[in-house]
Amino acid sequence: MTREQVWDIIGDIDDRFIAEAAQYDPKQCSRSPERIGVMSKKRIITFALAAALILALGVTAYAIGMGIHRQRQAEMRENFGMGGSDAPAYQEYTVPEENTSGVTLLSTINNGGNQRIIVNVSPITRDDLALTQHPVMFSLDGGQTWEQAMTAGDENSAYDAESQTLTVSVMFSTEGKQPGEEITVLFNVNGSLNLGSITVKVTDPDTRLVRFPEPITLTNPVTEKPVSLIGVELRGNQAIWMLETEDAAYFYGDHSSDSETDAKLRQDNIVTWINWLDEQFRAMKLTFADGSSCSFNGHDFSDVDGNLVRPHVDYDRLAIDVSQVVSIEINGQTYTIR
Amino acid sequence: MEDRQIINLFYERSEQAIEELDRKYGAAVRKTAANILRRTQDVEECTNDTWLGVWNTIPPQNPNSLISYVCRIARNLASVKYRSSTARKRNGQYDLVLDELAECIPSTADVESELEAKELSAEVNRFLDTLGYEDRFCFVRRYWYAGNSRRISVRLFRTRERLYRYLKEEGLLE
Numbered sequence: 184m185t186r187e188q189v190w191d192i193i194g195d196i197d198d199r200f201i202a203e204a205a206q207y208d209p210k211q212c213s214r215s216p217e218r219i220g221v222m223s224k225k226r227i228i229t230f231a232l233a234a235a236l237i238l239a240l241g242v243t244a245y246a247i248g249m250g251i252h253r254q255r256q257a258e259m260r261e262n263f264g265m266g267g268s269d270a271p272a273y274q275e276y277t278v279p280e281e282n283t284s285g286v287t288l289l290s291t292i293n294n295g296g297n298q299r300i301i302v303n304v305s306p307i308t309r310d311d312l313a314l315t316q317h318p319v320m321f322s323l324d325g326g327q328t329w330e331q332a333m334t335a336g337d338e339n340s341a342y343d344a345e346s347q348t349l350t351v352s353v354m355f356s357t358e359g360k361q362p363g364e365e366i367t368v369l370f371n372v373n374g375s376l377n378l379g380s381i382t383v384k385v386t387d388p389d390t391r392l393v394r395f396p397e398p399i400t401l402t403n404p405v406t407e408k409p410v411s412l413i414g415v416e417l418r419g420n421q422a423i424w425m426l427e428t429e430d431a432a433y434f435y436g437d438h439s440s441d442s443e444t445d446a447k448l449r450q451d452n453i454v455t456w457i458n459w460l461d462e463q464f465r466a467m468k469l470t471f472a473d474g475s476s477c478s479f480n481g482h483d484f485s486d487v488d489g490n491l492v493r494p495h496v497d498y499d500r501l502a503i504d505v506s507q508v509v510s511i512e513i514n515g516q517t518y519t520i521r
Numbered sequence: 522m523e524d525r526q527i528i529n530l531f532y533e534r535s536e537q538a539i540e541e542l543d544r545k546y547g548a549a550v551r552k553t554a555a556n557i558l559r560r561t562q563d564v565e566e567c568t569n570d571t572w573l574g575v576w577n578t579i580p581p582q583n584p585n586s587l588i589s590y591v592c593r594i595a596r597n598l599a600s601v602k603y604r605s606s607t608a609r610k611r612n613g614q615y616d617l618v619l620d621e622l623a624e625c626i627p628s629t630a631d632v633e634s635e636l637e638a639k640e641l642s643a644e645v646n647r648f649l650d651t652l653g654y655e656d657r658f659c660f661v662r663r664y665w666y667a668g669n670s671r672r673i674s675v676r677l678f679r680t681r682e683r684l685y686r687y688l689k690e691e692g693l694l695e
Binding site for chain 2: 185186188189190191192193194195196197198199200201202203204205316317331450454457458461481484
């Protein structure tokens with residue numbers, strides 16, 4: 184089945200499902216009758232045992248004994264795949280033990296071009312959230328331009344009703360800024376209530392440039408011409424690969440004057456090329472000095488300069504310590520790096 | 522403001538209608554577009570085109586669900602823009618979303634006519650009705666809104682398996 188067919192079939196689903204999924208409603212979960220109805224007795228016992236075990240082990244300590252700031256830091260670390268790993272580009276801040284209102288800086292990450300900060304903001308009411316999933320706005324350095332902060336997850340995972348705290352993520356450009364430079368970020372709710380501000384220091388992007396002594400040659404799946412993998416810039420939260428291909432202009436150039444047939448063919452070829460790139464990245468692996476490893480997701484987008492294509496590729500976790508990478512596995516071959 | 526009041530403003534050809542629509546559903550529309558398009562500029566263009574699309578179609582249209590109506594327009598416009606963009610601007614994540622589902626509905630179910638596609642859509646609707654709220658929410662967020670969440674991948678995997686079995690039982694797959 185082609186993507187277009189999938190798109191059309193799913194595009195035709197009922198309005199009620201689309202409206203329902205526009206906003207998460209935790210109340211609906213407890214109302215859903217089949218959730219209880221289909222649960223067998225054995226399963227109920229399993230659930231009860233699991234719950235008792237969790238309590239006995241104290242795993243939920245952060246949920247019942249920890250303030251919302253520490254709780255969210257722990258959850259974010261887990262969600263980002265940061266458990267146990269140490270990455271200089273990812274920093275957590277000391278937060279109050281108790282729930283506090285206003286703005287609380289939880290963590291930050293710098294990827295070399297942007298800085299992302301995760302903050303808890305309070306008070307946010309259910310009414311604020313009913314209006315939009317992303318009710319928090321931010322502006323930088325006292326500017327008059329307000330942008331939407333992204334709610335970090337769905338309402339169920341990002342909102343704590345008891346403390347009226349919402350966890351949000353803010354991204355801004357660090358272009359022209361040096362590590363240690365301070366940026367003030369102001370927050371409000373739905374453009375009205377001012378929540379306060381925080382000052383955050385631009386952190387070190389933590390990058391490492393790796394150039395292969397000899398280019399690694401791959402084959403373009405569309406033109407069957409060689410594609411040379413010449414190196415990679417390892418950043419704290421992203422790798423930027425460097426590929427040289429004669430076909431860069433074909434895939435990335437402006438072809439607005441193409442005939443309809445040529446445009447259609449090129450679109451199909453672009454899809455083949457992008458999927459092939461993603462396959463290559465997903466098959467690659469980084470190994471760290473302690474023997475652990477990390478893989479890649481598909482690429483986000485590419486910078487292009489002449490024949491040089493630089494796809495930006497996320498790791499399978501939020502951030503890594505680039506100084507600890509000792510080898511890269513590509514096409515089943517391991518390349519040691521210094 | 523209630524949806525009905527906003528629709529009335531469109532019928533009165535009041536420009537306040539766009540302001541109210543943006544205030545109420547701007548975030549949902551931007552998010553729908555941003556899941557498909559990568560560049561902020563494209564998302565903003567798509568959002569503005571969506572407001573224009575709503576302005577041009579209400580009246581005569583009188584949607585029962587305003588949020589579904591505007592998100593549908595945003596999704597379609599974003600898709601057109603996406604398909605016409607070069608690889609530089611493409612969002613690999615979005616192709617992945619479609620591929621996930623394409624794998625679940627194998628090529629034996631290739632739809633050759635519009636009628637067959639409609640039949641398959643109707644079955645997907647019936648399947649969604651059999652799901653609990655959370656499974657349905659995750660499925661529609663992922664495959665209609667093209668959302669991205671690592672937290673729900675296992676749940677989605679199981680739902681896709683259920684959809685595959687459901688379509689097979691209904692005789693739509695070999």
